[in-house]
Amino acid sequence: MTEELKELKRRLGVVSDLHNAEAVLSWDQQTYMPPKGAVPRSMQMATLGRLAHEHFISDDIGKLLDQVGSENGAHGYDSDEASLLRVTRRDYDKARRVPSAFVEELTRTASIGLEAWTQARMESNFKLFQPHLEKIVELEIQLANYLGYQDRIYDALLDEYEPGMTTRQVEQIFQPLKGELTALVNTLQKKSDAVNDAVLHDEYDEQQQWDFGIAVIKQIGFDFQSGRQDKSAHPFTTGFGIGDTRITTRVDKHFLPMMLFGTIHETGHALYDMGYRPELDRTPLAGGASLGVHESQSRLWENVVGRSRGFWKYWFPRLREVFPSQLADQDAESFYRAINKVAPSFIRVEADEVTYSLHIMLRFEIENMLVERKVKVVDVPELWNAKMKEYLGIVPPDDAQGCLQDIHWSYGSIGYFATYSLGSMFAVQLFEQAQREIPTLLQQIENGEYAELLGWLRKNLHAHGRKFTLDELAKRITGESLQSRSYVAYLKKKFGEIYGI
């Protein structure tokens, strides 16, 4: 390693330490911080964020990137060195394009917007949020112009969350999917009585739920030497370096899936964060490739594995040992059906596997229209409800259950939503490939064995950290780009069978 590369890595290590420290403060804020700690905490986090940004966009880093880059022609695209330079350069150029004063304005606007949204949602009063969303949309348009784009303005925003992916690509994936999903929802709705999920709403002791969840994720492979689980209002995964990944969950005494699938979902994220090669730690290559790829891991474990028949063949008897009276009249099959009930609903985060992506398409379309100025913020509620009617056949009774339900826009996050669906699709595409390469995979899942699947994901995906884009990973691992074909087939097969179609 040259002196320049060493110096580059030293400086990137400082940036990484600052980001990790900020993440610890954020974790604490969402888990244990007392209420009056909020004000000093926001200042501490702002300082860490600002210092990390300043250290990263320094001219020195630019010079080192140039110097190391020119000496580094000998290394292949996949090598740690070439990848470090490529990904750091990408991050660096993007970070340099946005003026610090603008970042501060966006942060400030988002912080006020978040507060206004909280109030607006509580009162279900879109008017309270409207002026803030208007300002946020204008700033996001400005951000896109700073970042630059070739084709569509939305490309610049999407790229923040899903590097390399374009709006047109997403549309090409979503377009056929929309027809398939609305048709499937329609068909399943006609047999909505075929699945009864009342058992999930019985009373389940919170501590027993917690303990069961811990047992499940331990067996999946969550390493409690390198992580822990705590409670928070909104579940999330975060990490502070290779040896310390944290997940949170929430427990609802009267709704078993809340904790259970929330915990498995976050574990999927955590396994990804725990799995990059230690050599990548404290560099921009540490972590996950993109939000979409991250979501593929949470959805793979939560849905493709966690809501599968084989999974519950193993776990249902164990769950019934914990809750014998509540599950007395159930068996693995009835429980499997209950956790896979499909029903159009208003709230995205509570949606089933079939309707979920329709919620996403709606948001993706509205976001595009907003930044292309094809719709005004004031008209969002009406547009939202019209699309809900069109895609899911239902109309929210108020905006709290409609266009005010998600936090993302309020904190200045436009371009994020699509990654949830891309992740769901990629999860299925990956799992299909894993089945090809591990012929006994389904049998292993029925036996409660996950080590080979996890090992396969580690080797093919997790180990690479941020080296590759979603498209690069899809091609490397499955031989083709991300596609919705496998996802649609998976949904049709699984739910067709459950609903007897």
Add this chain to the structure above:
Amino acid sequence: MTEELKELKRRLGVVSDLHNAEAVLSWDQQTYMPPKGAVPRSMQMATLGRLAHEHFISDDIGKLLDQVGSENGAHGYDSDEASLLRVTRRDYDKARRVPSAFVEELTRTASIGLEAWTQARMESNFKLFQPHLEKIVELEIQLANYLGYQDRIYDALLDEYEPGMTTRQVEQIFQPLKGELTALVNTLQKKSDAVNDAVLHDEYDEQQQWDFGIAVIKQIGFDFQSGRQDKSAHPFTTGFGIGDTRITTRVDKHFLPMMLFGTIHETGHALYDMGYRPELDRTPLAGGASLGVHESQSRLWENVVGRSRGFWKYWFPRLREVFPSQLADQDAESFYRAINKVAPSFIRVEADEVTYSLHIMLRFEIENMLVERKVKVVDVPELWNAKMKEYLGIVPPDDAQGCLQDIHWSYGSIGYFATYSLGSMFAVQLFEQAQREIPTLLQQIENGEYAELLGWLRKNLHAHGRKFTLDELAKRITGESLQSRSYVAYLKKKFGEIYGI
């Protein structure tokens, strides 16, 4: 406020944010961090510490101090402005005197020393620690030479923990105290059967202990909107700005005082940290004046209030409601006696109020001899045991219970111990003054009312943050410098009565 003062405060705010962030990381490390998080965490904390140091000792801060100082003649000594300049200048000049490379060497040595000490104490093998302690002593001598001193080399080290206090002053306070305490211990030892504390070693449910402790400190005034309590191996208090103060405790099922008095002790520290005027936040004036003054607050609540007869007149009936069978044959008086049993013992942190300061004097004397090169590290165990014999009449069976018991030296902390005793003394001196100014104070304590005492401490002490030294505070509040007279009188009266002398 001039532009220069604003800029100075802005820069000091960044330093404060970095220190607070480091404190959050340290708190997490000691409470919730998974084992494998240790390595990345140490790097993150080192980065934050280094950046805070670099930002603080920058030439810019020096220039701003000069500029603001020259314009600031109009403000009185006690004013926020003059105090900010005075205290920041003191910190700044000291920080600039020590080369960064030396600080790094000390940190590295301490980190290795801590590991060696942990092993040495576990095996009770001083030889394992000896070479590390030798290096640490040499570095501390070097540190003292960097910092500078007028009279005794130990002054420079003591000043790190108790600004403005000299070795000679401490000796003048300790000298008469030593005779009084050894005599008192001797006298009490002759009647050692007069107090039976077996009840404290009964079995007490841990959760019930925890809940009782929370009830006690809430009533004392710990604000759970601005703080919280967690568990850790070694109890401590930390804070991350004016709205967020954390304490930790530990619970022993078979030793009630562990949690109870530990919790009250840390609450004393926390109330001090919660009490400075908010205007001082994010400046070097935030926090406590010194370790000695901090300890005065923990000891005041733990011992002077918490181990008083009046305190238990109120709390004993409530404790017996929680533990009716364990406390069936006790009353407030017998319980009060039990928690005040005096007995020479090997371990400082478990010592009673009477013997405690003798443990301290021993350490203070040995530290002085070490840095004055009057004793070699290799001879410390023998010297320790000889002094234990002389002051307490007992000799530790091994070094784990002797000179290896405390962590301080291992991490390069020489000059710290005296502050524990200075704090114990100051606690009594303060409480005497409070009694003069609040005539019904003892009655209030019998009624479980602490608001007036806390208000008095807030107004006279806490509010000032780091503005004044221990000596300045003692004179302002009690009209005289720190003295041991009140402390000796308090101990003689309290324990003379308990032991019927």
